[in-house]
Amino acid sequence: MFLTDRVSVSAPRRTADGYLVADAKVARTGIQEYLGSELGRPDIPIVRVYRPPEEVFAQDAMHSYAYRPVTVEHPAQMVDADTWKAVSAGATGAEVVRDGQFVRVPLVLMDAAAIKAYESGKRELSMGYSAEIVFRDGVTPEGQPYDAVQTQLRMNHVALVKKARGGDQLRIGDGRHPGALDPRAHHKQEKSMSDIKTRTVVVDGLSVETTDAGAQAIEKLQRQLSDSQAATQRQAAEHTAAITAKDAEITKRDATIDDLKGKVLDAAAIDARVQERGDLVAAAKSIHDADYRGKSDAEVRKTAVVGKLGDAAVAGKSDDYVQARFDILVEDAKKDPVVRALGDSANRTPVAVKDNGYAASVQGLDYRTAGQKEA
Known part of the structure; x- marks a missing residue:
């Protein structure tokens, strides 16, 4: 991942050839803030990235500071043999040393336009480098919370810029080394550090003055909050509609059940x-x-x-x-x-009829009985 880390140069001097030579702090340990979009995490407005000493001062990382090209502002891509001639304005030296929490290297500006830019107030340095970003929460030994850690730092170039990410304490003429080129350099630097463009953003009815980067972060958070509220309202409406439909379905079912109950006979x-x-x-x-x-x-x-x-x-x-x-x-x-x-x-119950007339008549016809009667 291509990243930039801004610090200030100090104690510059001009050579007989007109070059600008300086001993510069170009990196430091500790926490630096990046926009989430810079680190491929647009979902996080501001990422606090921790640069632990064991990574900043690792041997391979320290070696990568030597003989790096110096540019004016960062080029669109990493500097290599194909682009060096077009973008290079100077170079770093080989005497890379640790200076407390900083990495210090010698450098030289050889391009007249770059030297003029420096004299006009563009006096801070920003490292162009690659690193691995490990997203994990933690707290530094000094008690500062962070969101991610940098590892495997490898330098590519040093850019001359106007504002340092590392803070205004890393600036030219810090009280120990007043500017050798111009007695007014210290005054101009103080002015440039305070002359940072700011914007006023309204947050929950309150006006907040902040930098462009801070305003971008606030505006993004406000958009996310608005989108979240809209999504919540939409989900609530959909939920209400679903509940209403379900209630209507239950009411209809209950009516059907009651109707069927009325039709069922015990x-x-x-x-x-x-x-x-x-x-x-x-x-x-x-x-x-x-x-x-x-x-x-x-x-x-x-x-x-x-x-x-x-x-x-x-x-x-x-x-x-x-x-x-x-x-x-x-x-x-x-x-x-x-x-x-x-x-x-x-x-009616049948009743038996007692009638002997028929039996007597039949008996009268018997020849034996009839003869006896005739006799």
Whole structure:
């Protein structure tokens, strides 16, 4: 991963050839903040990256600072043999040393435009390098929390820039080495450090003044919060709609169940219905003997009335009228003496008739008996 780390140069001097020579701090340990988008993690606005001493001062990492090209601002890609001539404005030397928490190297600016840029206020350095980023939370020995750790640092170039990521304490003319090129260098540097462009961002109704990077982070968080709120509202609406639909479905199901319950007869009701149906059919047969199977109660009554009185008796009449005629006919059938007699004979117990006339007559015809009588 291509990263940049900004620190300040100090104690510069000009050579007889017009070159600018300096001994520069170009890296440090500790925590530096990066935008999440710089590290391939746009989901994290600001990433606190820890550079542990064992990684910063590793032998291979220290060797990679030597003989690196110096550029003005960072080129679009890593510097190599194909691009060196186009972008190089100087180089670092070989005397790479540890200076407390910093890495210090000698460097030289050989390009007149680069030297002019330095004199105009572009006086800080930014390392272009590759490193492995391990995302894990932790706390430094000094008690500072971090989100990720840098390992396997390898330097590619040093860029001359206007503002250091490492902080304004790493600047030219820090009190021990006033600028040798211009007595006013220290004053100009102080001015450039304080003349940082800021933006005002409104956060929850409050105006907050911050840098461009901070404003970008805040605006991104605000967009994410707005998107999250919109998503929450959308999910709540969908949930409410789903609950409403489910309630309607349950209500409909309950109504169906209640309707079916109303249509289900218990055993007693079934017995009563069977008795009622049997009585109706018997009453109908007392009026007119017919096959009443498969007919509704109303059809049974109508069939009996028509069978007894003819179609004209019920033509155009309502079911209530037909039922009334049926009831009258049933009552009349109960009063009919023939019907009642037939009903009574069916229920009468047979009685044996004692009559000896026939036996006596037969006996009188017996020749033996008849001769005796004649004699």
